[in-house]
Structures are given as structure tokens and as C-alpha cells.
Amino acid sequence: MTGKNISPKNFADDAFSVLSDPLMQKVYTAYDNVSASMREYLNGDGFLEYKSILMGPVTDPGIRGSKQVTVDYYGYEYKMMSSAILYKQLLTAARKKAGGEGKIYFFADNIRLEPTETANTDRHLAEFIQVDIELADTDHHGAMSVAEGLLTHVCKSMKHHEKELSEIWGAFSEEAEVRGLEKRTEIRVPKTPFKRYTHKEAVDELISYIDSNPEALKEMEKRFGFKPKELNHKTEIHWEYEWLLSSINKDPFFVYDYPKGSRGFYDREYDDKKGVLMDFDMLFPGGYGEAASGAAREYEHSRIIARMKETGEKLDKYRWYLEFLKAHGIRTAGFGIGLERTVRYICGLPSIYMALPCPRIPGLLSP
Amino acid sequence: MPKNFLGKKTDYPVREIMERARKGRKSIYPFSNEKSKFSIYGASMEHTGKKFFTLDNIVITPPQFTPKRLEKAIELIGREPIYHDVDLSSRIGGFRAKMPLVQASMGSPDDWNKVAPFSARACAESGIIAGIGENITTTWGYSSRVNSTQPSFYDRSMAYLENTAEEYGGLVIQQNEEDAYDELWNRIYSDKKFDEYIQKGMVAFEIKGGQGAKAGMGGEKVVDRATALRLKQKYTIYPDPEHVIADSYERHSAPDIFTEEILENRIKKLKNDYPRVKIWFKTGPYRDLGDVIRIAAGAGADNITIDGKEGGTGMSPSVALNDVGIPTISCMKAIASAREKGVTVSMVSSGRMTGGGDMVKSIALGASGIAMGRPFLIASYAYSHAEHFIERELYNYAILKNISSRIAKPDKRSITFVKNMIESIETEAKLLIASVGKYRVSDLSREDLGTGSKELSGLLGIKYIYE
Numbered sequence: 016m017t018g019k020n021i022s023p024k025n026f027a028d029d030a031f032s033v034l035s036d037p038l039m040q041k042v043y044t045a046y047d048n049v050s051a052s053m054r055e056y057l058n059g060d061g062f063l064e065y066k067s068i069l070m071g072p073v074t075d076p077g078i079r080g081s082k083q084v085t086v087d088y089y090g091y092e093y094k095m096m097s098s099a100i101l102y103k104q105l106l107t108a109a110r111k112k113a114g115g116e117g118k119i120y121f122f123a124d125n126i127r128l129e130p131t132e133t134a135n136t137d138r139h140l141a142e143f144i145q146v147d148i149e150l151a152d153t154d155h156h157g158a159m160s161v162a163e164g165l166l167t168h169v170c171k172s173m174k175h176h177e178k179e180l181s182e183i184w185g186a187f188s189e190e191a192e193v194r195g196l197e198k199r200t201e202i203r204v205p206k207t208p209f210k211r212y213t214h215k216e217a218v219d220e221l222i223s224y225i226d227s228n229p230e231a232l233k234e235m236e237k238r239f240g241f242k243p244k245e246l247n248h249k250t251e252i253h254w255e256y257e258w259l260l261s262s263i264n265k266d267p268f269f270v271y272d273y274p275k276g277s278r279g280f281y282d283r284e285y286d287d288k289k290g291v292l293m294d295f296d297m298l299f300p301g302g303y304g305e306a307a308s309g310a311a312r313e314y315e316h317s318r319i320i321a322r323m324k325e326t327g328e329k330l331d332k333y334r335w336y337l338e339f340l341k342a343h344g345i346r347t348a349g350f351g352i353g354l355e356r357t358v359r360y361i362c363g364l365p366s367i368y369m370a371l372p373c374p375r376i377p378g379l380l381s382p
Numbered sequence: 383m384p385k386n387f388l389g390k391k392t393d394y395p396v397r398e399i400m401e402r403a404r405k406g407r408k409s410i411y412p413f414s415n416e417k418s419k420f421s422i423y424g425a426s427m428e429h430t431g432k433k434f435f436t437l438d439n440i441v442i443t444p445p446q447f448t449p450k451r452l453e454k455a456i457e458l459i460g461r462e463p464i465y466h467d468v469d470l471s472s473r474i475g476g477f478r479a480k481m482p483l484v485q486a487s488m489g490s491p492d493d494w495n496k497v498a499p500f501s502a503r504a505c506a507e508s509g510i511i512a513g514i515g516e517n518i519t520t521t522w523g524y525s526s527r528v529n530s531t532q533p534s535f536y537d538r539s540m541a542y543l544e545n546t547a548e549e550y551g552g553l554v555i556q557q558n559e560e561d562a563y564d565e566l567w568n569r570i571y572s573d574k575k576f577d578e579y580i581q582k583g584m585v586a587f588e589i590k591g592g593q594g595a596k597a598g599m600g601g602e603k604v605v606d607r608a609t610a611l612r613l614k615q616k617y618t619i620y621p622d623p624e625h626v627i628a629d630s631y632e633r634h635s636a637p638d639i640f641t642e643e644i645l646e647n648r649i650k651k652l653k654n655d656y657p658r659v660k661i662w663f664k665t666g667p668y669r670d671l672g673d674v675i676r677i678a679a680g681a682g683a684d685n686i687t688i689d690g691k692e693g694g695t696g697m698s699p700s701v702a703l704n705d706v707g708i709p710t711i712s713c714m715k716a717i718a719s720a721r722e723k724g725v726t727v728s729m730v731s732s733g734r735m736t737g738g739g740d741m742v743k744s745i746a747l748g749a750s751g752i753a754m755g756r757p758f759l760i761a762s763y764a765y766s767h768a769e770h771f772i773e774r775e776l777y778n779y780a781i782l783k784n785i786s787s788r789i790a791k792p793d794k795r796s797i798t799f800v801k802n803m804i805e806s807i808e809t810e811a812k813l814l815i816a817s818v819g820k821y822r823v824s825d826l827s828r829e830d831l832g833t834g835s836k837e838l839s840g841l842l843g844i845k846y847i848y849e
Binding site for chain 2: 076081082083085091092128129130131250251275276277321324325326327328329332377378
């Protein structure tokens with residue numbers, strides 16, 4: 016089997032043939048290695064791992080356009096976790112209060128019924144693992160330091176597996192190139208600190224790149240099937256530009272200080288810069304796009320309530336969370352790094368569903 | 383008028399006080415059987431209309447000289463322009479509509495829900511925009527019906543979307559906090575069955591910032607015990623159905639909370655999160671309406687719907703119908719002022735609009751179109767055997783309920799009734815616009831209106847007709 020032959024349909028029609036393929040087994044082994052090296056780094060840095068929480072009375076509502084899954088919990092409606100964000104703040108504050116460092120993480124199972132249009136982005140799944148990390152007494156820059164340390168460590172560990180990985184790279188290289196991804200031939204161990212663009216600098220960089228390379232617009236149109244939207248400083252960087260920014264970078268990098276309006280209520284707004292959030296994305300180079308997303312958290316319940324109303328939330332749903340913040344809220348920051356996205360990057364996979372056995376591809380019915 | 387103990391008539395509200403004494407908190411809603419408290423979805427309360435001006439205080443004033451009629455004749459070559467040459471097609475809130483009439487976003491009341499799919503289909507076939515109000519999914523189910531005789535949210539949506547033609551019209555869907563509990567908008571946005579229509583740009587999400595008949599108040603409904611138990615997790619129910627056995631329960635939903643910043647950011651976030659649908663904002667008869675329009679327009683709302691205090695309601699306290707909020711005419715003033723300041727956003731006005739006259743007056747004052755609710759309900763029930771109930775006990779809230787239960791199965795004739803009503807409004811509007819010598823709806827302006835009130839003339843900048 017080569018990478019070319021694998022399609023979402025294979026998982027629906029004959030999952031066993033895909034799963035038992037030696038090449039795919041190498042991918043699943045890399046997945047295991049990446050997980051182990053993440054745990055090794057985090058445990059070595061004083062983080063405590065908590066068991067993933069699967070359901071609760073409320074989950075993260077800040078996920079653009081995706082639907083939560085409701086379960087009947089003894090006659091009450093519970094939600095499957097779309098992210099562990101609310102629990103991260105709770106458990107970090109609790110650990111700190113008990114005398115610990117206040118550093119925690121989950122290998123969090125996340126379920127999000129993404130819009131079916133995301134089936135073609137190559138990086139959305141309806142079920143995936145996010146390594147969800149939170150630490151006390153710091154801001155988004157502190158969280159970025161952990162993120163770059165973690166990714167660098169994963170690259171170092173995976174450098175030892177280059178021989179097995181090279182078979183995967185070879186098998187998928189043609190298809191990866193078609194999807195606008197850099198061909199992988201080695202593991203580059205990045206140097207820290209990573210480059211950090213503010214959102215404004217990133218947009219400016221894109222504008223000047225397109226000025227001197229106008230053919231990039233055509234390339235984006237070919238890659239995404241629609242005319243690129245207008246670039247501006249006020250909104251999230253759209254997928255097509257994020258891909259371009261990722262493509263023109265050789266090493267992982269950060270974009271931070273996004274404008275408000277695109278993120279959940281828990282990303283903290285600067286006290287002295289209205290409309291700017293203390294948040295960041297970490298991006299892979301070579302067109303692989305977003306790796307992680309994080310922020311300094313809002314932890315004052317009055318500010319959270321105002322932000323919740325901006326997103327039209329019903330406050331009653333969040334009573335436990337608001338009461339906790341009022342009594343025990345502390346300054347924390349954190350991020351979630353996509354495990355499958357990291358595996359995709361390391362293995363040079365054209366699409367994210369290839370990283371998982373039994374993937375949940377938005378809208379596809381498969382075992 | 384009640385009599386006092388000396389047998390003399392008095393205007394002191396003796397009956398109302400007795401009503402309070404007998405029924406407690408139930409007496410504050412106009413569904414009691416007392417003759418003194420009539421209401422058809424909020425209309426015909428005894429004091430309403432006497433306190434303030436309405437659109438009825440305005441007349442349409444055709445001129446003798448009609449240069450645009452001459453222009454039209456030149457365009458038509460060899461034919462006198464008449465009313466059917468008037469082009470009513472409009473762009474409202476990001477949609478194309480055959481005429482500037484919107485079926486207002488009406489929600490979950492039993493009798494309306496039952497006929498809503500017929501009305502929706504009539505709107506779609508007539509090429510007008512239609513709204514779907516709040517609480518429908520939580521009350522009647524998303525796609526599978528909670529009650530076999532009551533259409534689900536999906537039934538109502540598809541009755542509209544599957545019957546539109548030539549991409550005229552649009553479906554405007556509300557989500558209040560309780561619907562947000564079920565993530566209605568996310569559900570629609572990731573639902574394959576809606577995808578085609580979202581792709582075509584035929585769907586809008588409408589934030590509900592208010593309603594004419596209950597400014598500053600949340601949604602109220604009376605439900606039975608089984609429903610009360612089912613809804614307990616999402617609504618405030620009084621009395622507690624788990625501990626108190628009563629023949630009815632009040633279902634309250636909270637009014638949403640806004641500050642200037644919250645409104646601005648809410649609109650921006652929705653535009654960011656749901657880039658393929660239009661974002662509408664519905665507001666009510668608030669004293670700070672000018673600021674509301676400025677902020678919603680600035681944040682990029684595709685449409686602002688402004689519901690005056692005479693607007694309809696499934697259920698509101700009588701005191702709200704009588705004494706709360708600014709009237710539709712004041713809302714029109716806010717629209718006119720916004721236009722003077724250069725605000726170009728689409729604005730739809732509503733609040734006791736019933737015909738082509740209301741449409742023409744509102745648009746001449748600056749609205750992009752009008753929305754109506756109750757006329758669609760009443761038209762849907764225009765069966766001949768319904769008539770004598772309506773005539774006999776005119777406009778008691780309970781009576782319409784009675785009608786809907788006697789006509790257990792409203793049928794496709796409702797579609798014809800609603801289409802007939804729309805057609806009559808269309809013709810009326812065309813006659814009126816042609817009468818002022820204009821042939822495009824956007825040519826209407828304040829010069830086409832007059833009033834017998836000096837006060838109103840000064841307020842709205844329209845001509846005083848006795849001069």
C-alpha cells in the first residue's frame with residue numbers, strides 16, 4: 016500500500032485492511048512514540064497528569080461552528096467534552112492551593128461535531144486527542160515557553176526514529192506535495208526560543224510577501240478552491256493565509272495577541288489594550304499549519320460573565336465554574352496541542368485522519 | 383364601567399383589583415376569562431392606542447406633478463404606467479425579496495406552531511423573507527416531534543426552504559439563551575440538510591435583543607405539568623412542578639443581558655463564527671434605540687429589526703401591553719434619525735403593521751421593509767367555520783386557542799389564505815406607490831407623507847396637512 020491508495024472511504028469500506036497494513040502500523044507506532052515523549056517532557060518539567068474527563072454538565076462553547084454531543088445522564092443533559100478548558104483552570108488552582116506548583120495536563124479526549132465542510136481541511140477530526148496543559152502564575156508568554164520546549168523535545172526524541180519514519184515519508188511524499196506540504200526527509204530539531212510574531216506583524220509579513228510574490232494568491236486559490244479573502248488586522252488569520260504563513264517558515268513559530276472576537280470567553284483581554292487578547296497559536300512550518308492554541312486565562316468572574324454574554328451564553332449552565340472562579344480563581348495560562356496534528360507533522364502525512372486508527376472524519380460513517 | 387357602592391359609575395379599577403385578589407399572580411396575564419382583558423397576541427388592550435400616536439395618524443399625500451411618472455412612461459414607450467409597473471423587489475438584510483414584507487420571527491405558541499409550516503410555505507412561494515422565533519426546538523423538538531400534532535423546528539424550516547424559488551427570500555432563525563443550551567445554531571450550521579441552503583446564502587441567524595410587547599422582559603408561556611417537568615432544566619418554572627401540583631405552570635425565560643460592548647462583540651463574534659449566514663439583530667421599543675442602531679450597524683449586522691410596543695406576543699403581562707415601551711411611531715423616528723446620520727444598514731420595522739399602507743409609510747420614513755406577525759396567524763385560520771368564533775368573542779386570547787383546537791388539523795387551505803393576504807398587501811402597496819408618482823420602492827421618501835398633528839409633523843419632518 017502507498018499513501019496514494021488511502022482514502023476516507025477505505026475506513027468505511029474495509030477498515031481492517033487499512034489497520035493491518037504494515038505502513039499504517041508504522042504510523043500508529045510513531046503516534047505511540049510521540050505520546051510517550053510528550054509525557055516524558057511534561058512529567059520531567061513537574062506537570063501532573065490527570066485522567067481525561069469525558070462528560071459534564073457543560074463544556075467549552077468557544078469552538079467555531081462545531082456542535083457538541085449531548086448525552087442523557089440520569090435524565091439530565093450532559094455534554095461530551097469538546098475541550099477540558101474549564102477543568103484545567105479548576106485543577107490548576109486546586110493543585111496550587113494544596114501546595115503544588117500548579118502545573119497540570121490531560122491527554123484530553125475531545126469530541127466536536129465539526130461542520131462537514133471541514134472534512135476537506137486535512138486537519139479536522141470529530142474525535143481527537145488534545146494534550147491540554149495549564150500552569151499557574153504566568154501569562155501567555157510563559158505558556159509559549161512550555162509549548163516550544165515540548166515540541167523541541169518531541170523532535171529530539173523522534174530524531175532517533177528517522178529510519179522508520181523515512182518509509183512513511185517516502186510512501187506519502189507525492190500526495191503530501193499535492194496538498195501543498197513540504198516534503199519530509201529528516202527531523203529538524205528547532206532552536207528555542209521560536210520566532211514570535213504578533214498578530215499584526217504576521218499580517219504585515221503576509222501582505223509584504225504577497226506584494227513581492229503575487230503568484231502566491233493563485234497558489235492559495237488552487238490549494239483551497241476559492242479566492243483568498245481580504246487580509247486585515249481585525250480578524251483571525253484565515254486558513255488559506257495560515258497555510259501560506261506556515262509554508263514560508265522553516266521552523267515552528269508563534270503568532271500571538273489576536274484581536275478579540277474570534278476566541279472563547281476564557282482568553283484574557285489586556286487591561287491596557289482593549290480588543291486584544293493575551294493568546295497565541297503555535298504553527299508548524301512547511302504548510303502543516305496550526306499545532307497548538309493557548310492563552311492567559313480570564314480568571315475574574317465578573318469579567319468572564321461580561322465575556323460570556325458577548326457569546327450569548329446562558330449563565331445558569333456555568334454556575335459551578337463561576338462560583339469556583341469567584342472563590343478560588345487564580346492567574347493561569349495554558350494551551351492545547353493536537354496530538355494527531357503533531358503526528359501528522361512528524362510523519363509528513365497528507366491528511367490528519369491518516370494518523371489515527373478508526374478516525375472520525377466529519378460526516379463520514381465508518382467503524 | 384364598574385359601579386361603586388353607591389351605584390355610581392367609577393373609573394377606579396375595582397374589577398382589576400378583585401381579579402388580583404381572586405387569582406393572584408395569574409391575574410397579571412391577559413388570558414383570564416374576564417371580559418375586561420381582551421388580547422389577541424397582545425393587541426386590543428383597552429388603553430392601547432389612546433396614549434400615543436400611531437401610523438394611523440399619518441396619511442399618504444399624492445402630488446399633482448409626477449415627473450417620475452413621465453420618466454416611467456418614456457421607459458415603457460407607448461404605454462401609460464399603472465400600479466403594476468411598480469417594482470417592489472428589495473434587498474433586505476442580505477437577501478433578495480420580491481417585496482419588502484417579512485413574516486416576523488414567531489415562536490412556539492401552540493396555535494401558531496400548528497399552522498406555521500403552511501404560512502412558511504406561502505411566504506417562500508411568494509418570495510418574501512420569513513422568521514422562525516425562539517423556543518421551538520426546546521418546546522417541540524428539533525427534527526423528531528415531541529407531540530405528533532405539532533410540527534418540529536425542522537418541519538417549519540424545510541416548509542420554507544424547500545419551497546423558495548429563484549433564490550428569493552431567506553429564513554431568519556432566532557436562538558435565545560435556552561435554545562443556546564441546545565446549541566441550535568451550531569446544530570443547524572453543521573447539519574447536512576441545511577448545508578445546501580446555507581451555501582446559497584438563504585439563512586440568517588437573528589440575535590433577539592427585545593420584543594415590542596415586553597420590552598425588558600423575558601419570554602413567558604403557560605404550560606402543563608408534563609411539559610413543565612420536561613423543561614425544568616432549561617427554564618425557570620413557577621410553581622416547581624416537582625413539588626406542587628397545579629393545573630398550569632409559568633415558564634419564564636430570562637431577558638438577555640447587553641451593554642454597548644457586549645452587543646458589539648456579540649455581533650462581531652457571530653459574523654466570525656458563522657461566516658456563511660447573515661447576522662440579524664432584533665431589538666425592541668427601548669429608550670436608547672438610537673445607540674442600539676448605531677452600535678449594531680457599526681458592528682456589521684446585516685439587518686436590524688425594530689419592534690414597536692404595539693407588536694404582538696404569545697404572552698405578556700397586561701401591564702407591559704399597556705404601560706411599557708415606546709410606540710412604533712417613536713421607533714420610526716429612531717430609524718429616520720439614523721438615516722439622517724448616514725446609517726445605511728437594512729432596518730425592518732414592526733409593531734401592529736397590517737397592510738400596504740403601513741408598508742409604504744414605514745419605508746417613506748426610512749425603513750427598508752416591514753415585518754408582521756399576527757396577520758400571518760389570523761390569515762392561516764381564515765376558515766369559514768372559524769369566523770363566528772372570532773366575531774362572537776372578538777379577540778380574546780383564549781378564543782384563538784379554542785379555534786385551533788376545534789380545527790384540529792389545519793390544512794393546505796392555510797397556504798392559500800396566507801398567499802392571498804400577501805398578494806393583497808402587495809397590490810395595495812403598488813397602488814399607493816404609483817399614486818405618489820413613483821415606481822420603485824426605494825424612491826419613497828418623507829415628501830410622500832402628511833399628518834394632521836403638528837407635533838408629529840415636527841417630530842418626523844413630514845408635512846402638516848392643514849397648512
